[in-house]
Structures are given as C-alpha cells and as structure tokens.
Amino acid sequence: MTSGVWYVKVKWDTLQYFSNLRGRIQAPTKGLIKNLKEDFPMENKYTRREALGLVGAGAAVLSTYSLANSATQNETTPDQQKEHPMTPLMKFNSYGEDLEKHLILRTSPIAVKMLESESDIPEGALRPKRDKNYHLAQCQAFSLSRYQGKTVAMLKEDNWCWGPLFAYGLIRQEVADNYQELQNDLKNIPMLEYGKYIGVLSAPLKSAKFEPDLIMIYSNTGQLRHMLHVLSFIGEGFIETPIYPVASCALAVVPALSGQPCVTLPDPGEIGRANVGEDEIIFSLPSKNMANLVSQIKSFDERKMGYRDHAFLETRSDFPRPDFYKRLYREVGLDGNDTPTWPE
Numbered sequence: 001m002t003s004g005v006w007y008v009k010v011k012w013d014t015l016q017y018f019s020n021l022r023g024r025i026q027a028p029t030k031g032l033i034k035n036l037k038e039d040f041p042m043e044n045k046y047t048r049r050e051a052l053g054l055v056g057a058g059a060a061v062l063s064t065y066s067l068a069n070s071a072t073q074n075e076t077t078p079d080q081q082k083e084h085p086m087t088p089l090m091k092f093n094s095y096g097e098d099l100e101k102h103l104i105l106r107t108s109p110i111a112v113k114m115l116e117s118e119s120d121i122p123e124g125a126l127r128p129k130r131d132k133n134y135h136l137a138q139c140q141a142f143s144l145s146r147y148q149g150k151t152v153a154m155l156k157e158d159n160w161c162w163g164p165l166f167a168y169g170l171i172r173q174e175v176a177d178n179y180q181e182l183q184n185d186l187k188n189i190p191m192l193e194y195g196k197y198i199g200v201l202s203a204p205l206k207s208a209k210f211e212p213d214l215i216m217i218y219s220n221t222g223q224l225r226h227m228l229h230v231l232s233f234i235g236e237g238f239i240e241t242p243i244y245p246v247a248s249c250a251l252a253v254v255p256a257l258s259g260q261p262c263v264t265l266p267d268p269g270e271i272g273r274a275n276v277g278e279d280e281i282i283f284s285l286p287s288k289n290m291a292n293l294v295s296q297i298k299s300f301d302e303r304k305m306g307y308r309d310h311a312f313l314e315t316r317s318d319f320p321r322p323d324f325y326k327r328l329y330r331e332v333g334l335d336g337n338d339t340p341t342w343p344e
Contacts, residue, residue, distance in 0.1 A: 089211055092287070095294045096205030102297045103223045103307050106277075107146035108204035111212035112253060114168070114192075115153065115199040122209045125151040125201065128158045135160035138200070138249040139267070139274040145202040146218060147275060151209065155199035161269065167250030169194040189247045190254035200253070214256040215290060217283045218276070224263065224283050226307040230296035236289070239263055252284045261285040 086094070092111065099109050115121065126144070128136050136144075137160050141152040156170040162182065165171045169192040176182045205215055219227070231237040241262040244251060252264040262284050270276040285293065300306050320342035329336035 089208070092208065092211060092290065093206050095215075095290050096207070098294050098298065099217065100206065102301055103219065103226065105217070105219060105223065106280075107218055108149065108206055110142055110145050110216040110218075111203050111205040111208035111210065112214050112216055113201040113210050113212050114197045114257065115155070115201055116197055118198070120210075121153045121201060122151060124209075125153045125203075127153050127155065129155075137161040137269055137273060138164040139270040139276070141200075142202055142216065142249075143270075143274040143276070145204055149204050149207060151201070151203040153199060153201050158199070161249075163189070163247040163269075164200070164249050167191050167247060167254055168200060169196055170199065185246050188242070188244045189250040190242070191250070192254055192257070212287050214253065214284055214286050216252055216256075217285075218266075218280050219283060220279050221281060223307060224281055226300075227283060227293060227297070230300050231293060234292060234296060236261075236292060248282065252282045256284040256286050259286050259288075261289060 096109050096111070099105060113120070121127070126132070128134055128141075135158055136152075136154065138154055139161075141154050141158075144150040144152050154164070156165065159165055159170070166173060166176060166182075166186060167189055172194050173186070173191060176186050201210065203209070205212070217223075217227070228237045228239065239261055241255070241260075241264070242251060243263075243265060245265055246267050248264050248267040248270055252262065255262040264282040264284065266274075266276040266280060266282060271278065297306070301309070318338055320340050321338060323341050326336035326338065326341070
C-alpha cells in the first residue's frame with residue numbers, strides 16, 4: 001500500500017463473492033478487504049475511495065442477506081416448538097404479560113415464593129438491610145416489585161412491621177403474649193408454622209427468575225369481577241375468603257399457600273406507605289391455578305367478551321328526558337312522546 005492507494009485483488013463479480021460470505025457477515029471492513037486480497041487474483045488497482053465503495057456495496061448485499069436469513073431463522077415451526085418447549089418458568093412469565101395485556105392492569109402481577117434457605121434467593125435480588133442498610137414493610141417490598149420491577153428478598157432482619165414476622169413464622173407466636181396491642185389482630189390473621197421459612201421473595205410475574213408458590217394481582221373491582229366471572233365457567237369462580245382490615249401481607253399470602261384463592265383488602269399500611277390506591281383490591285391464587293385463569297381470560301377476549309369489551313354493559317334506549325326536550329323534538333318533527341319525563 002503506497003501513497004494512499006490500496007491494491008485490492010478483486011474481480012467484477014465481487015458482489016457474488018459477498019453473497020457467499022456467510023461466515024464473515026460480522027467481520028470488520030478491514031477483514032473483508034483482507035479476505036478479498038486472499039481470494040481473488042489482482043486485475044486492477046483501486047484507490048482507497050473506490051475500494052471502500054466496493055466494500056460498501058458488498059456490505060449492503062450482506063445486510064440484505066442477513067435480514068432475510070434472520071427472518072427465516074426466527075420463524076418457529078411446529079416441529080421446532082416441540083423441540084424447544086416452554087419451560088414452566090417461561091410459562092409463568094408469559095402469564096404475567098397476558099394478564100397485564102388483557103386486564104389492562106395498572107401494575108404487574110407479583111410472583112411470590114417462600115424462602116426455605118438463602119440458596120433460594122436469585123442473584124441480583126435486593127436484600128434491604130444487607131444491600132441498602134434500611135428496613136421495609138412487606139407491603140413496601142411488594143410495591144417495589146409491582147411498580148419498579150424489582151426482585152426483593154425479605155428476611156427477618158429486613159422487616160419493619162410485625163405482621164409478616166408472625167404470619168410467615170419468622171418469629172415465635174408466643175412473643176405476642178407480652179403485647180396486649182397485638183392480641184385482637186393475631187386472633188384474626190392466618191399464620192404459618194414457625195421456622196419453616198426464613199423469608200419471602202417477590203418479583204414481577206412477567207420477569208421473575210423463579211417459579212412462584214402463588215401470584216398476587218392488584219386490580220380494581222371490575223378487573224376482579226372479570227377474573228372471577230371467567231373462572232366461574234369452569235367451576236372456580238366461588239371464593240370463600242377472610243376479610244379483615246389489618247395485615248394484608250398475611251391474608252393475601254398464607255391462604256393461597258394452602259391452595260385457596262383469596263381476595264384481600266389492602267390494609268392502612270399499604271394505603272399509607274406502599275402506594276396502593278383506594279380503588280385497589282388483591283386477588284391471590286396458587287400458582288397451579290394460573291393456567292386456567294389465563295386460558296379463560298384469553299378465551300373470553302377471543303369471543304369479544306373480555307374485560308375491555310364491556311360485553312355485558314346494556315345501553316338504555318329511549319331514556320327519560322326533561323319536558324323541554326320533548327317540546328323541542330315535536331317542534332322539529334322528531335319523536336317527542338316518550339314517557340316518563342326526567343326526573344322520574
């Protein structure tokens with residue numbers, strides 16, 4: 001190479017050569033020029049600008065080929081689906097996306113897993129005390145998962161509220177005997193066996209890196225009604241659930257762990273410190289129930305009976321009108337003889 005002139009060994013069928021460079025698609029420009037030098041006998045001398053022009057033309061061909069090839073590779077055939085079936089975790093992630101889409105949820109459904117050992121905690125999970133040197137209430141951890149997409153591991157030392165300490169069996173229940181302030185509440189909240197778990201893990205269902213024990217869905221009452229309605233068509237829409245205004249972290253988790261779907265009122269702590277709206281309610285269900293719920297929701301959507309379709313909203317025709325409406329309509333030759341007159 002002298003005086004800025006490149007001697008590139010190239011034929012006029014260079015473009016054909018580029019189309020055969022399957023294994024060199026991502027090679028740098030200099031690498032492509034080197035390949036050309038090695039593969040073709042020299043017939044002409046080209047300036048740097050001319051050589052780069054040829055390389056650019058070839059790169060365009062390669063780009064077109066790469067896009068077409070990528071599209072072909074991305075097409076999934078039934079045989080390929082059989083060879084690469086969805087894992088259980090992938091299914092749960094897809095359930096999270098489906099619920100958000102079909103129910104128009106404000107926040108992500110939460111995947112919840114009870115922790116038996118620290119080895120159950122996925123890499124990258126937030127542990128408030130260890131990582132940030134602060135404490136959270138369990139409802140605040142749930143809020144971080146559904147609003148900010150965080151995976152949060154709450155162990156005994158991370159908690160700043162008594163509810164989960166007792167409900168999840170992180171401390172002995174006898175401790176409460178010394179505190180008169182807790183007596184009424186502890187009679188009304190479900191509790192897990194002491195020592196069985198060391199904490200609880202939460203993450204958005206659509207991106208969780210673990211298979212959940214249960215799912216918590218924060219919804220409005222219309223979305224809740226729709227979920228129960230679609231489940232009623234397969235005999236799963238009737239819910240017997242305890243209602244109590246305190247310790248929603250217990251009432252939304254413990255029954256579902258035993259296999260019982262439940263509906264829970266967010267407690268005052270959630271309203272005051274965990275960004276829960278006054279119009280929100282919690283639907284919790286065991287992970288084994290998710291497939292049926294999502295399947296039914298999608299089925300109703302396909303029949304235009306989904307949550308967003310308002311299929312059961314009846315529009316009242318010929319509704320009552322004030323008397324001057326009728327006079328006006330009669331004057332211009334329209335129907336004005338409706339009865340009764342508004343207000344009824």
